Amino acid sequence: MKLLVPVKRVVDYNVKVRVKADGTGVETANVKMSMNPFDEIAVEEAVRLKEKGTVTEIVAVTIGPAQAQEQLRTALAMGADRAILVEAEGAEPLGVAKVLKALVEREQPQLVILGKQAIDDDMNATGQMLAALLGWSQGTYASKVELSADGAKVTREVDGGLETVQLKLPAIVTTDLRLNEPRYASLPNIMKARKKPLETLKAADLGVDLTPRLTVVKVEEPPKRQAGVKVGSVSELVSKLKTEAKVI
Amino acid sequence: MAVLVLADRSGATVSQPTRSAVAAASQIDGDVHVLVLGGAEAAQAAAKLAGVTKVIQADGPAYEHGLAEPAAALLVALAPNYSHLLAPGSAMGKNIMPRVAALLDVQIITDIAAVEGADTFRRFIYAGNALATVKTADAKKVLTVRAASFDPAPAEGGSAAVEAAPSAEDPAVSSFVGAEIAQSERPELTAARVVVSGGRAMGSAENFHLLEGIADKLGAAIGASRAAVDAGYAPNDHQVGQTGKIVAPELYIAVGISGAIQHLAGMKDSKVIVAINKDEEAPIFQVADYGLVGDLFKILPELEQELG
């Protein structure tokens, strides 16, 4: 079974992002970029499924700038077999989903594993949108995936606990944090990854229109919270909560 | 044109985040309809919500567990009558609404924090570090609502009629197998007036129970940092943060939590924040109204006693 894993290049989660002074966005020049953490989990899951023998080939794809090749190389070093870069800037989830649909039609995977959300725009949408465009089943926020020849049993993190659904294949899965702990790529694997095939396409080659639907009117710093006071004891804390803050 | 809100059921009623979504919808248009999947009692509760003018109830096995594929198909069937389709940003809303949007060829806007106009909304990006105002060119709008940003619509005050949903196709590509939903007497995390959260420093699942005595006395929900959930001290649905739940209670007590930005993204709108941490340099103190530096294992028993 072939498997497709979309990975996104995002500002590293350790970077404290700054809003640009002119209010047009956040500062992304010269900041550390990484693979979206949820996508590392997606790649890891794919590699584990391949190690178990259910999956035969893993194709990592990204829609982004030329530099997003770095994230594809990371995916290849973790165990993906080949990679596709679709060059495009600033595609929205709907556009990304349309590109992915075109790639799915070309590659014919049985399963696509995405992250549940990208930690930059936090949209939490692309996987569900791709499932809709393909008319496939979806198992979002997965904390466990059991794959067989004709279906996927997915345990999902939902409000209040866990839910399990059975999906007909082909299907879309999105990863939650507890699905697995991604491996670090070893040096020999990083070297090997340099030789794995990486194809570059343009969105137009796939016949996809990426005209954005959203305009960013402005981006601002959210109101800042002021640090309060340190209290010296539990009794002082409780008395302040009662008489000053009046919340208990 | 009217606006439609997809409700999240909570037993025999609708969840508080659903009421927040109704409040957001009311800011867009005065004619607010609510769609309830399964749950006749919940539909009656939805009909009483202030501001709701009609309730649509969908019965049938396909809707009972809120499976995304049939729910999205139903919303698409209803969509021609509405300018906006909304849902709370709960696990259910986040699962279903992007699917609806893509079927309608619409770019969804998730987790809106403010309504600036019929086509302009505000939302947080980058773990709450930036607030973006976005305007959509799509004729129809599909949105999920960040509950912490909207005061819930009152549970009483409306008297809407309840009607049956039209039939829609069931793609029948998935089925519900089962659920492990914790039964708890405590308030729901996203609706609680007080939240007590524990972090990695709690050290074990047994120690995590130290928070319960305090939560009992305050009528609080219990939350956790990702580190505490990953370590198995607390269940996954307790996670507060960028990639967990967003809460904005009157009082948030963070115990043994360092204050990583991903955690702050989920709680910094709380009215009053208390931090208990043994490291006086911990970043959590930068957002705390009241900070207490010390060992939680000494402080928690004292606090429970002091609360009487």
Ligand SMILES: Cc1cc2nc3c(=O)[nH]c(=O)nc-3n(C[C@H](O)[C@H](O)[C@H](O)COP(=O)(O)OP(=O)(O)OC[C@H]3O[C@@H](n4cnc5c(N)ncnc54)[C@H](O)[C@@H]3O)c2cc1C
């Ligand atoms: C208001 C707004 C403003 C924007 N402004 C800019 C801008 O100024 N500059 C700019 O470059 N972009 C911009 N974008 C695009 C943005 O960076 C994202 O690519 C897009 O919105 C996807 O949303 P998300 O990352 O939150 O997706 P989510 O739905 O949260 O992502 C979920 C998963 O989908 C997959 N995925 C998502 N995107 C990709 C991708 N590109 N390639 C491969 N897999 C992917 C990953 O598996 C990911 O884990 C903007 C988007 C919005 C909504």
Ligand SMILES: Cc1cc2nc3c(=O)[nH]c(=O)nc-3n(C[C@H](O)[C@H](O)[C@H](O)COP(=O)(O)OP(=O)(O)OC[C@H]3O[C@@H](n4cnc5c(N)ncnc54)[C@H](O)[C@@H]3O)c2cc1C
């Ligand atoms: C993609 C991604 C998503 C994430 N999403 C989330 C999210 O949604 N929510 C979230 O919370 N995190 C999230 N994180 C993780 C986040 O970055 C932090 O790692 C996490 O919040 C740390 O949890 P903590 O504060 O419990 O642990 P730590 O950072 O280890 O802090 C423990 C604190 O306890 C204090 N302490 C230790 N012993 C005691 C004692 N005896 N008494 C008192 N204090 C003590 C220490 O001084 C320290 O400050 C995410 C990370 C990534 C990469």
